[in-house]
Structure formats: structure tokens, C-alpha cells
Amino acid sequence: MLDIITLGNETLRKKALPVENFNGELAALVEQMAHTMILEKGIGLAAPQVGLEQRIFVCSPDQNDLYVFINPEIVETSEGICPYEEGCLSIPGVYADVVRPEKITVQAYSVDGKPFTIQADDILARVIQHEYDHLQGVLFIDRISERKREKLIRHYEKIHNLKKA
Numbered sequence: 347m348l349d350i351i352t353l354g355n356e357t358l359r360k361k362a363l364p365v366e367n368f369n370g371e372l373a374a375l376v377e378q379m380a381h382t383m384i385l386e387k388g389i390g391l392a393a394p395q396v397g398l399e400q401r402i403f404v405c406s407p408d409q410n411d412l413y414v415f416i417n418p419e420i421v422e423t424s425e426g427i428c429p430y431e432e433g434c435l436s437i438p439g440v441y442a443d444v445v446r447p448e449k450i451t452v453q454a455y456s457v458d459g460k461p462f463t464i465q466a467d468d469i470l471a472r473v474i475q476h477e478y479d480h481l482q483g484v485l486f487i488d489r490i491s492e493r494k495r496e497k498l499i500r501h502y503e504k505i506h507n508l509k510k511a
């Protein structure tokens with residue numbers, strides 16, 4: 347299993363770089379990421395969360411099907427937006443409603459380098475947008491009001507005993 351880095355680690359704030367080599371190493375990494383996500387009971391995991399600045403994420407919104415996205419681009423978003431409660435394995439224990447487009451179209455590559463396009467709605471659209479943000483160095487707490495963010499971070503520090511005297 348891979349170690350998941352948490353809030354405060356600078357890698358979470360970096361823009362990840364495109365994958366250039368679709369080889370066995372990439373396939374092994376994707377497998378480890380999927381394994382880690384499942385063990386941590388997450389529904390999505392992006393490479394920066396395991397300390398790697400690469401444009402890769404895996405997700406499994408129903409904890410059954412596994413989706414793998416390499417070098418993804420969100421090419422279309424719906425006008426319709428909706429709130430949905432999000433959490434993140436890199437900010438464990440805290441949750442907030444985040445407003446995002448309801449439907450999206452994504453282009454990406456499979457682990458063996460084949461391009462594909464997927465239209466997603468509901469939880470899949472939500473998870474893809476959350477994970478895509480990770481590749482941009484963006485976290486879900488950046489997408490809530492400052493007041494809510496401060497409150498959430500205080501709670502996060504409290505439950506993880508991070509508060510400095």
C-alpha cells in the first residue's frame with residue numbers, strides 16, 4: 347500500500363505533469379493506487395496524494411467499478427450545478443458541501459495509452475472533478491467560503507491534535 351500525504355504537504359499544491367510513458371511501471375503504479383484507495387475506503391485517489399506529481403487518478407464511485415484516468419481533460423461542463431458533500435483522504439475526518447457542475451465530459455487515456463471520452467453525471471462526475479482538482483493542486487476546501495474553510499481547518503486540527511500552543 348502507498349502512503350497518502352495530508353494537508354500541509356506541498357506536493358498537494360503542485361500542478362502535476364503529464365504521463366509520457368505508458369509502460370509496465372505505470373500499470374503497476376495504477377494498480378497500487380487502486381489498492382490503496384480501496385484499503386482506505388476512498389472512492390477516488392489522485393497521484394499527488396501519494397506524493398507523485400503525475401496526471402493520474404483512479405476512482406470507484408460505487409466501490410465496485412474501477413475507473414482509471416491518465417492525462418485527463420474536462421472538455422465540457424454543464425450549466426447546471428449542485429451541492430454535494432465531499433471529503434478527501436488527504437484531509438481525513440472533515441466534510442463540506444461543495445458546489446460543482448452536475449455533468450461533465452472528460453477525455454483521457456487508459457493505462458495502456460488508449461484515448462477515451464466519457465460523459466459523467468451524479469457521483470462519478472463529482473469524484474472526477476474532485477480528483478481532477480488534485481492534479482491542479484486544488485483541494486475541495488478551496489471551493490468553499492473562507493468562513494467555512496477556517497471553521498473546517500480548525501476542526502481538522504482539533505481532531506488530529508495539530509493545534510499549536
Ligand code: NI
Nearest residue numbers: 433434435436
Ligand atoms: Ni481528495
